[in-house]
Each structure stands twice: as C-alpha cells, then as structure tokens.
Amino acid sequence: MSLRILVQSAPFDTGSEISALLAGRTDIGGIGCFIGTVRGAIGTRSIEAMSLEHYPGMTERALASIATKAAARWPLQSVTIIHRIGRLRPGEPIVLVLTASAHRQAALDSTAFLIDWLKTAAPFWKQEHFSDGETVWVAAKTDDDQAAARWTEQ
C-alpha cells in the first residue's frame, strides 16, 4: 500500500491528489473520499475562524498507525491523509481522506473508518473563534468515540 500523510497549513488540491493516486495504475476500481470543512456557525452562533493545533511528530505517527490498521482490514492500494493546521475560515477544507481499492465497498468503508479514528486517535485540537469575540477550545464529543468504537464492535 502506498501511503501519503501530510500535516500542513496550506490548502490542498483534491483533484491533483486523486490524479496522483491514480497515476500509472489500472488496478484501482474505486476511490473513497472524505473532505471535512469549517462550519460557519455552531447552532445560531456565528464563527469567525477555527484554529488547529497539533503535536508534531506524534501526529504523523498516529495517522500512519491508523492507515496501517485500515490496510490490515481492507485491501487498499493507497491511502492519502492531509490535515491542515493553523487558522482556517468558514468554508475552508480542514481534512482530506482518500482511499483506493479494487472494490468500492472497501474504499467507502475504509474512508469512514479512517475519519472516525482520526477524530479520536490523532493529536489535533480545535479552537473556535466566535464572531462575538469569544474563543473556545472545542470539547471532545462522545459521538466521535462511539463512531470510532463501532469499528471494533463488528
């Protein structure tokens, strides 16, 4: 399996990431894709920006470990994970997960597995900057733990 993991402040180009993943290959039958983006409001409260902090070194190791788990579970030819850090505005992409497999179910399921685990097992922390001036560290959601846990219950 080829693995591409990037943590960067710059935007990513989903089209060129998909092209790179397909380049020179004819053994891929489907690509799963998830893109997480910054929402402009929490309920009725509008957001000016989101900041993302991470643990350099551990982040890359954690993402590689999650990708290795996915590759052990599904027949994957390729995994790309790009996670942005720094200050992002509403509408901007935060994270890209791409998986390539011979079969669509493996591509789709492994994409969901990767984003679910990324949310609970990769050392990133989000801070919301509300339009009213308040800044708040985002609290972890039990929903996210449950989403990741469903992959171990099966």
Next chain:
Amino acid sequence: MIDILYFAWLKERMGRSAESLQLPPGVTTVAALAAWLRDRDDAGRLAFVDTAIVRAAINQEFAAPDASIADGDEVAFFPPVTGG
C-alpha cells in the same frame, strides 16, 4: 531528565509549551507526574484540576494513567483530541 510537552488549554493554563525536569523522587507513572505537577504551583493546579479529562502520551504514543515513565522520556499532556 524528562521532557514534558503541553498542548491546547493545558499549555495555556501551564503558561508554557514545554519544560525539562529531573523525574521527582517516587514519581514513576503518568498519573503520579500529573499529581506532582498539580501540586507544584498555581498553574499546575489550574491545568490539572480535573486529571480525569487530561490525556497523555509517552514518547509520542498514547499512554494510560498507570503507564511507567523513565528517565529520558518525552511525556505530553493534552485534552481529549478534537481533529478531523
């Protein structure tokens, strides 16, 4: 010596992102180090007021409260992760 790293609101409450210190006598686990930092000063009390929600890593791997710490380790404390 051990290196200690702090992230997110733990970093803000500690007023620093990193420090190096001699492993205090009797401190051999993540939980014991968190308790020692909590009792050290006001910043520590604020950061480790609720140790149940503080997560840790040793040498860049997630570590449970009872995980052992040894001289030379890199220990990190942070809130539950919220990426993605």
